[in-house]
Amino acid sequence: MALFMAIPLLCFAFLLCFCSALLKWNDVKHRRKKGLLPPGTMGWPLFGETTEFLKQGPNFMKNHRARYGSFFKSHLLGCPTIVSMDAEINRYILMNEAKGIIPGYPKSMLDILGKCNIAAVHGSTHKYMRGALLSLISPTMIRDQLLPKIDHFMRTHLSNWNQNVINIQHKTKEMAFLSSLKQIAGIESASIAKPFMTEFFKLVLGTLSLPIDLPGTNYRRGIQARKNIVNILSKLLEERRASDEEIHLDMLGCLMRKEGNRYKLTDEEIIDLIITIMYSGYETVSTTSMMAVKYLHDHPKVLEELRKEHLSIRERKQPDDPINCKDLKSMRFTRAVIYETSRLATIVNGVLRKTTHDMELNGYLIPKGWRIYVYTREINYDPCLYPDPLTFNPWRWLDKSVESQSHFLIFGGGTRQCPGKELGIAEICTFLHYFVTRYRWEEVGGDKLMKFPRVEAPNGLHIRVSSLSN
Ligand code: HEM
Secondary structure: OHHHHHHHHHHHHHHHHHHHHHHHHHHHHOOOOOOOOOOEOOOEOOOEOHHHHHHHOHHHHHHHHHHHOOEEEEEEOOEEEEEEOOHHHHHHHHHOHHHOEEEOOOHHHHHHHOOOOHHHOOHHHHHHHHHHHHHHOOHHHHHHHHHHHHHHHHHHHOOOOOOEEEEHHHHHHHHHHHHHHHHHHHHHHHHHHHHHHHHHHHHHHHHOOOOOOOOOOHHHHHHHHHHHHHHHHHHHHHHHHHOOOOOOOOHHHHHHOOOOOOOOOOHHHHHHHHHHHHHHHHHHHHHHHHHHHHHHHHOHHHHHHHHHHHHHHHHOOOOOOOOOHHHHHHOHHHHHHHHHHHHHHOOOOEEEEEEOOOEEEOOEEEOOOOEEEEEOHHHHOOOOOOOOOOOOOHHHHOOHHHHHOOOOOOOOOHHHOOOOHHHHHHHHHHHHHHHHHHEEEEEOOOOOOEOOOOOEOOOOOEEEEEEOOO
């Protein structure tokens, strides 16, 4: 009898020894003779601490911070990773790409977005591609070309919502995609929108998947979607070249222009830049818009103040007058609502970098090829920076200095700071303008909202909409 009881106990003890030996071995494997690695553990061979990270979400980071401090090592999503939550080190990391701290986005993202994608290029090529992008979305371009297109699009997109149940998650996703397609391809956007959108949604899913190239995987579908999108865009470039007397006042027209164009890009670069623009603005703009609708619904006082701002803009105009740059500038409270939404919902958890060589950081050795996760989520809920951090309080942003503080990383920082910030804000402001001046709404209820690893409503976020004038 005693023997029978001893066998499971022995097995259990053996398993325990084996597991702790594996964990120890994985830590020892990553230990370097040349210098001291940051504190933390590497978890299991191959999987590292990925399962705990995905299961516990933000609590994983909180617990590790409490145990190891604001700068620790781990092994996440297949890579040895340094997590940094230290404001000063984060700034250093974001400012020092030239010292070998380059973007470290996952393989599936780079494969699908293309080799000329902005996250895949560094040094002078990055400067050149970024310059070309900035020339398309400068304040003058926003004023003269992009805002009129955005305004025209939003008016149509937001019509006929009265007396309907709307899945606002779906509508804001469509909005972010179709609005940027209109800015990119102007008049032709209508004819390519449908096939393009189906492929684009597959492309996005592919970039967020594991790079397993097998039939039926999201990665394989994403790669195929990229091929289809490249075909659509190549055909568009060809057609435009064939009718070369026509002048197109849209992003593609600017990129293809030969005379007076400082940036001469190859077709491959043009296509990857277009995909970059669509991809970078898509999830950020759509999710911020959806969450703004959610928070406005839950905070009637904020909605009242926001609506007051927009109705006073409408009062100064004829019904068909579009929103212009002066109106945008006057939307101070709306801007505050957008910042507060991004902060409280944490639309972007952080940014990824990797090292090109062994280097010293914060007194520790960071080996070549390790990923650095500049994790900004915790900053958003720091009560020293944002008093009463879990309350939705847009008024906190009305003091302009909050936006210019060094911990403000909602749009990233340093050499890769978001170039589309003002464009994204203009799109969300225009969306909110037509939404709150035309409609009131209530949530249907029962929809689940996930905040990690991405902000999303798995089954949609449904609202019942009625006209404000009823
Ligand atoms: C609310 C809206 C937006 C948010 C919160 C946001 C956030 C960010 C963040 C955090 C980064 C830094 C990424 C990094 O350092 O690796 C970034 C970069 C970038 N964003 Fe945005 N973004 C928004 C809208 C847009 C829009 C509309 C565009 C379209 C042009 C855009 C284009 C880009 C590009 C191209 C980069 C990469 C810049 C580079 O690597 O030099 N973003 N964005």
